[in-house]
Amino acid sequence: MRPGRTKYVLFDVDGTLIDALSNQRKVWGTWAELYGLDADEVYQVALRTRPMETFAQVAAERDPRECLTTLHELEDEDVRTGVYAAFDGASELLHGLPLKSWALVTSNYEHRVRGRFLRTGLPVPGLIVDAAAVEEGKPSPVPYLLAAEQLGAEPGDCLVIEDAPSGVQSGLGAGMTVWGVNAAAAVEGVHRHFVSLREAVPHILAFVSGPHGNAAA
Incomplete structure (x- = not known):
């Protein structure tokens, strides 16, 4: 300096x-449920990677743009209503x-x-x-x-x-x-x-x- x-x-x-932290876990948990995935497993991946990389690992057969849109909607809702x-x-x-x-x-x-x-x-x-x-x-x-x-x-x-x-x-x-x-x-x-x-x-x-x-x- x-x-x-x-x-x-x-x-x-x-x-x-x-x-x-609890908000992120809740959002990813809700997202995982919507796609029929294990919430804990998805969250562990999400902690280490960016969203598009997470989708590639846990929901490779899904349209990543659709996955991201859903995640963004859940995050926006959490900002409005979460604690x-x-x-x-x-x-x-x-x-x-x-x-x-x-x-x-x-x-x-x-x-x-x-x-x-x-x-x-x-x-x-x-x-x-x-x-x-x-x-x-x-x-x-x-x-x-x-x-x-x-x-x-x-x-x-x-x-x-x-x-x-x-x-x-x-x-x-x-x-x-x-x-x-x-x-x-x-x-x-x-x-x-x-x-x-x-x-x-x-x-x-x-x-x-x-x-x-x-x-x-």
């Missing part, structure tokens, strides 16, 4: 700021950051992110890089590089907050500092690890406000 330069924070959403909770510390953290110093980088879609933030009372930043904004999603570095470009930031001045291996790989590939949160064990490659987002809050705020940005301390 270079002293005197503006620091930026790029957040993943699901699993990092918003606890959506969501922000992780402890998320509101304090986001309200404590300068408005133009942070962004969201998600594999989900912007309208769903906005819906979830509205449901949980979290502030929405000026920039959301979603699945529709890039041709290559995580673990490609493209999403995080695009966020930095649109913020006018150098990758070396950016801190990525993630909870999943694919997101960590994406941030590292972009040449950014990556901290992991909300996991008992550190994801391979992270520069710092915090068991909870709450634990990370003061360190993230210090990263942005501190004169030297001691990111790897």
Whole structure:
């Protein structure tokens, strides 16, 4: 980190700021039932792959576009009616950051992110890089590089907050500092690890406000 330069924070959403694990399991469970598949088996595949890859593995005989349309309808319904909770510390953290110093980088879609933030009372930043904004999603570095470009930031001045291996790989590939949160064990490659987002809050705020940005301390 270079002293005197503006620091930026790029957040993943699901699993990092918003606890959506039960919602994801419910959506995939409903989707599996509609196609006569075992919900637990489908969910285990969905945890490791993107939707189109999941369909190829669990429902290869089905039209993947139809599968995706059904999944999107279920996800949109869940945003409208599901129960969501922000992780402890998320509101304090986001309200404590300068408005133009942070962004969201998600594999989900912007309208769903906005819906979830509205449901949980979290502030929405000026920039959301979603699945529709890039041709290559995580673990490609493209999403995080695009966020930095649109913020006018150098990758070396950016801190990525993630909870999943694919997101960590994406941030590292972009040449950014990556901290992991909300996991008992550190994801391979992270520069710092915090068991909870709450634990990370003061360190993230210090990263942005501190004169030297001691990111790897």
